[in-house]
Amino acid sequence: MxxxxxxxxxxxxxxxxCHVMPRGVGKYASSGKPFAGHSQLAGLLxxxxxxxxxxxxxxxxxxxxxxxxxxxxxxxxxxxxxKFLPLVEAALPVVFCRRGMAMLTGYExxxxxxxxxxxxxxxxxxxxxxxxxxxxxxxxxxxxxxxxLLNMWTSWSAAYYGRYLDGLSDxxxxxxxxxxxxxxxFDSYAVAPFTEPTREYARIVGADAESxxxxxxxxxxxxxxxxxxxxxxxxKISECYFRALDYVPVEKEKARAAFRENPSEEQVKTLxxxxxxxxxxxxxxxxxxxxxxxGELWGETKVAQVSPxxxxxxxxxxxxxxxxxxHGGYPFMAELGILASNFRNIYLNLSAMPLxxxxxxxxxxxxYINTVSANRILVGTDVFNVECMAGCIDFIRAGCAAxxxxxxxxxxASEGAIRRLxxxxxxxxxxxxxxxxxxxxxx
Ligand SMILES: [Zn+2]
Numbered sequence: 001m002x003x004x005x006x007x008x009x010x011x012x013x014x015x016x017x018c019h020v021m022p023r024g025v026g027k028y029a030s031s032g033k034p035f036a037g038h039s040q041l042a043g044l045l046x047x048x049x050x051x052x053x054x055x056x057x058x059x060x061x062x063x064x065x066x067x068x069x070x071x072x073x074x075x076x077x078x079x080x081x082x083k084f085l086p087l088v089e090a091a092l093p094v095v096f097c098r099r100g101m102a103m104l105t106g107y108e109x110x111x112x113x114x115x116x117x118x119x120x121x122x123x124x125x126x127x128x129x130x131x132x133x134x135x136x137x138x139x140x141x142x143x144x145x146x147x148x149l150l151n152m153w154t155s156w157s158a159a160y161y162g163r164y165l166d167g168l169s170d171x172x173x174x175x176x177x178x179x180x181x182x183x184x185x186f187d188s189y190a191v192a193p194f195t196e197p198t199r200e201y202a203r204i205v206g207a208d209a210e211s212x213x214x215x216x217x218x219x220x221x222x223x224x225x226x227x228x229x230x231x232x233x234x235x236k237i238s239e240c241y242f243r244a245l246d247y248v249p250v251e252k253e254k255a256r257a258a259f260r261e262n263p264s265e266e267q268v269k270t271l272x273x274x275x276x277x278x279x280x281x282x283x284x285x286x287x288x289x290x291x292x293x294x295g296e297l298w299g300e301t302k303v304a305q306v307s308p309x310x311x312x313x314x315x316x317x318x319x320x321x322x323x324x325x326x327h328g329g330y331p332f333m334a335e336l337g338i339l340a341s342n343f344r345n346i347y348l349n350l351s352a353m354p355l356x357x358x359x360x361x362x363x364x365x366x367x368y369i370n371t372v373s374a375n376r377i378l379v380g381t382d383v384f385n386v387e388c389m390a391g392c393i394d395f396i397r398a399g400c401a402a403x404x405x406x407x408x409x410x411x412x413a414s415e416g417a418i419r420r421l422x423x424x425x426x427x428x429x430x431x432x433x434x435x436x437x438x439x440x441x442x443x
Contacts, residue, residue, distance in 0.1 A: 004404035004418065008397040011423055012146040014430040017291070017326055017351035017380030019048070019151055020389055021160075022176065023132060028159035036070045040124040041117060042077040043068065044101065045085070048384045049093035049355050057087040078117050085112060092395075093355050093388065100391030104139065124387075133175035139386045140179065143393045146427070147436060149380065150180040151236050151291070154190045158200040161230050177231075181436045183291050184226045186235040186282075188275035189242060191222065194261050212259040216252075219275065223282035233434040234289040234324065235279055243272060244305035245294065247314045250274040280318050289322035289347070289433055295330035296352060307332040308339060315343050322433060324378065327352045333364045340372045347433060348372060351380025354396050362399045366406065369421065375432065377425050400426065 035043035046054060046064055055061060063080050066072040072080070088094050089111060102108045105123040109116050127135075140146070152160050161184065168176060191198045191209075198209055205221045208214035226232035239245065255274035258267035283290045294308040308329035315323055324347040329336040340346040348368050353361040368377050379396060383389045404418045413421065430436065 001405050002408050002415070004401040004408070004422075005398065007404070007415075007419055008401045008422060008426070009144065011426045012144050013379075013393065013396070013426050014147045014149065014436070015145060015351075015380050015389075016149050016324075016349055016378035016430045017151065017382050018148040018389070019153070019382065019384045020136065020148060020386055021150065021152060021156060021384075022136075022164075024172075025152070025156050025160045025164045028163045029156045035068055037067045037072070037077065038070055038074040039067070039077040039081075039121055041101075041112070041121040042074075042081050044097050044124065044385060044387055045081055045094065045112075047093075047097070047388065049382070049388060050088070050091065050097055053088040053091040053094055054081070054084050057084045059084045074121070078114070078121075082112075082114060082117070092357065096355070096383070096388045096391035096395070097385075098391065099394075100387035100389065103390045104387055133172060133179065136179055136386055137175060139390050143390060145389075145393065147430070148180050149233070149430060149434060149436075150182045151185060152182065154185045154238065155197065157185055157190065158197045158204065161226070161232075162200060162204040165230065181233045181434060182230070183234040183236045183434075184230070184232045185238050186223070186226065186279050187237040187239045188272035189239055191219070191275065193259060193271075212256045215259065216255075216278070219278045220282060223279070223286060227286045227288055232288070233436060234291050235283055237276065237279070237290060237292045239272065239276070240293045240295075240306050243269065245292065245308070245310040245314070247273050247276050247280075247311070249277055249317065277314075280314060280321055283321045284318055289324050291324040291326060291349070293326050294336070295327040295332060308336045312339065315339070315346060319343075319345055321345060322347060324349050324433065326380075327382070328364055328368075330356065330360070333360075333367075337364075337368060337371055340368075340376060344373075344376075347376045347378060347429075349378045349380060351378070352382035354379075354392055354399060355382060358395060358399050361396075362403050365399065365425075366403050369403070369407070369425075370412075374421055374424050375429055378429050378433070379425060 037043050046067060051064060067077050098112060101124060105127050107123050112120065191201065193215055201222055202209040202218055205225045207218040207221045209218040250270055250273045254270055258271040280290060295306050297303060297306055308325050322345050325336060326349045328348060328350055330353060336348060340348055350361060350365060381389055381392050383392055400422055404422060407413050407418055408415065
């Protein structure tokens with residue numbers, strides 16, 4: 001069977017959804033501090049992607065918290081994590097951490113256990129500068145990744161776009177823009193009234209966000225700041241962690257009544273609808289896409305609510321806004337495929353799928369390729385650290401190569417057509433959608 005691995009390796013990858021943040025932001029952030037524990041290895045294994053595997057295997061949340069904030073001694077961290085590791089060692093986020101760590105430290109292990117734990121921990125502490133620009137750029141270069149479309153944690157966002165970027169040296173600034181194009185989280189939770197992150201943003205843009213009329217203007221001022229001053233390439237809506245995405249237009253006076261310090265549940269929904277609608281208006285005005293988290297489940301929402309189907313009203317109301325729908329809406333992949341067959345402003349972003357299951361990734365990539373126009377499929381990692389990124393990228397390329405081989409075998413497309421298709425999916429589509437300049441494939 002024809003092998004497309006070499007072709008995939010030659011295509012410079014643009015990670016269409018990534019959270020590998022520059023570490024330096026942590027010291028400016030008011031909450032969501034970076035890992036402060038004693039064991040680097042425990043911190044890595046309990047990172048965002050793999051933590052859920054451990055939690056659902058039975059590791060108590062309180063133990064994770066103690067490990068993360070440095071209140072547990074290293075030997076105890078090791079014992080606690082190793083108790084559950086055998087149950088989740090085939091979970092892909094854990095596999096990618098292990099593989100990436102081996103690639104970056106040069107210490108190859110088949111499994112992490114009590115015998116090699118301490119040695120790995122030391123190696124990680126030595127190389128563990130994840131998010132440091134030089135380290136990040138060297139990993140990107142090695143793995144032929146030309147750009148990360150970075151989405152900051154909501155809690156780090158104001159710090160990054162404000163004090164952090166203002167304070168960067170010219171050299172770090174240049175490295176920052178070499179590595180990243182960014183998407184700012186901009187939804188009613190990211191700019192919730194009367195909260196510290198919103199006040200910080202209001203200070204940055206010189207707005208008054210304490211009265212409703214001021215807050216209403218602040219949304220426009222912040223949108224301008226993001227796009228015109230910080231060259232943000234798109235807005236990100238992450239509210240799926242808290243509510244279904246059944247946005248509807250809301251009259252201004254109803255929103256005004258809901259703008260208060262202790263709103264009822266109904267008022268929270270009303271204001272959230274209003275704010276998100278306003279954000280979508282800004283995206284239309286400033287001509288930037290909106291990336292939306294759907295599917296998966298890291299928050300309080302019920303499983304049925306994470307379906308991208310809830311977005312239909314908003315997608316219909318904003319035909320000029322490009323909606324980049326994350327994670328294929330997993331497990332609602334088929335529904336999203338049908339939505340995308342009916343609306344040309346929907347883009348299918350298969351980020352995080354490779355962390356879930358390679359079978360699922362390959363299956364749905366194949367389905368979308370057959371049903372949706374080739375310019376609307378993107379792939380991303382959704383990882384939070386360089387180790388996981390390094391461990392994941394070969395799998396992504398191998399998954400693409402497997403899909404390509406089957407297409408070729410079935411006579412669906414020629415080698416040339418397949419190459420053009422994957423140059424789009426792994427690179428060009430992200431460039432076009434987010435206007436990230438000339439990332440031309442090859443001479
Ligand atoms: Zn994500």
